[in-house]
Amino acid sequence: MNDLDGRVAVITGGGGPHSIGRATGKLFAEQGARVVLADINAKALKETVAALADEGLDVAGVPTDVADHDSVQALADAVFDRYGQVDIAFLNAGVAGAGDLFAVDLDGWHRLLGVNLYGVLNGIRAFLPRMEAQGTPGHILGTSSGAGVVGLNYQAAAYAVTKQAVCTLMECLYGQLRDRGSRIKAHVVLPPLTKTNLAGDPNVMLHVEQALKAGGADVVLAEPDEVAGTVLDAIHTGNFWAYHDHETDQRLFDGKFAAAIDWEDRMARARADALLNRSAPEPYLWG
Numbered sequence: 001m002n003d004l005d006g007r008v009a010v011i012t013g014g015g016g017p018h019s020i021g022r023a024t025g026k027l028f029a030e031q032g033a034r035v036v037l038a039d040i041n042a043k044a045l046k047e048t049v050a051a052l053a054d055e056g057l058d059v060a061g062v063p064t065d066v067a068d069h070d071s072v073q074a075l076a077d078a079v080f081d082r083y084g085q086v087d088i089a090f091l092n093a094g095v096a097g098a099g100d101l102f103a104v105d106l107d108g109w110h111r112l113l114g115v116n117l118y119g120v121l122n123g124i125r126a127f128l129p130r131m132e133a134q135g136t137p138g139h140i141l142g143t144s145s146g147a148g149v150v151g152l153n154y155q156a157a158a159y160a161v162t163k164q165a166v167c168t169l170m171e172c173l174y175g176q177l178r179d180r181g182s183r184i185k186a187h188v189v190l191p192p193l194t195k196t197n198l199a200g201d202p203n204v205m206l207h208v209e210q211a212l213k214a215g216g217a218d219v220v221l222a223e224p225d226e227v228a229g230t231v232l233d234a235i236h237t238g239n240f241w242a243y244h245d246h247e248t249d250q251r252l253f254d255g256k257f258a259a260a261i262d263w264e265d266r267m268a269r270a271r272a273d274a275l276l277n278r279s280a281p282e283p284y285l286w287g
């Protein structure tokens, strides 16, 4: 899809003031899309919608809990009632959770799975059938994380598990859509470490950056609007992975993330090697 003018885009997790969802909603609206942001934080959502509307952008907000199936169905009903179509569903709302397997109690596991995994599944089930029935091209994207691609983030076990699940969910969806010749494309969005309020505190991502640097990773925090750029790029190119690969990095960001990409690539390749050689995770987690 090259032209977003007049398209309808729904983005979950778009209420937060520094969120990837808000930045993407802004970018889409600047391209002429009619954008609906959904977020559990009704106050932040209202402020975000007002701020973007003040810039003359066509943005609406629907308070939604993505972990709640009925709430996501109500969101879909509201959007289809108002616009009669949805062309892009960006299922992006997520919550962070630090701690090892036992540090997060079972309620915490349910909460993380509810938002990060069921939030995406609820969105697919609420939007996809009606998007396909339109018969027009469209995109459905789920937000994972580098933490979902390699088990590196074992200090945030529950989070890493939910984000791995999102990758598999979207791969399954991709296969199903391809097999039936659907006009809807599935994507996984892999934000790099980004300066947002993930975990409800702007300092958390800075601490994560410091910890990774201490472990030898040459990472830099991305800005939310840089991630929005890769989401739009995936929609334009049709790439399954919305990710800062070298080509995107060079084209969109002047090679700013090259070192971090090298590091992440090395992890992902080492994981595949370990799988094929039936060896332990040391080489890619701690090598």
Ligand SMILES: NC(=O)c1ccc[n+]([C@@H]2O[C@H](COP(=O)([O-])OP(=O)(O)OC[C@H]3O[C@@H](n4cnc5c(N)ncnc54)[C@H](O)[C@@H]3O)[C@@H](O)[C@H]2O)c1
Pocket: 012, 013, 014, 015, 016, 017, 018, 019, 020, 021, 038, 039, 040, 041, 044, 064, 065, 066, 067, 092, 093, 094, 095, 096, 115, 143, 144, 145, 146, 190, 191, 192, 193, 194, 195, 196, 197, 198, 199, 200, 205
């Ligand atoms: N920031 C990063 O470094 C990073 C890296 C990889 C992946 N991600 C993923 O990016 C996505 C966006 O996060 P962000 O970094 O913009 O953080 P953020 O906290 O700024 O934004 C997330 C938004 O989701 C909303 N939300 C939380 N629970 C919800 C629910 N049940 N229903 C609806 N909305 C809910 C929050 O209110 C918030 O506005 C998340 O899925 C996150 O896991 C972030």
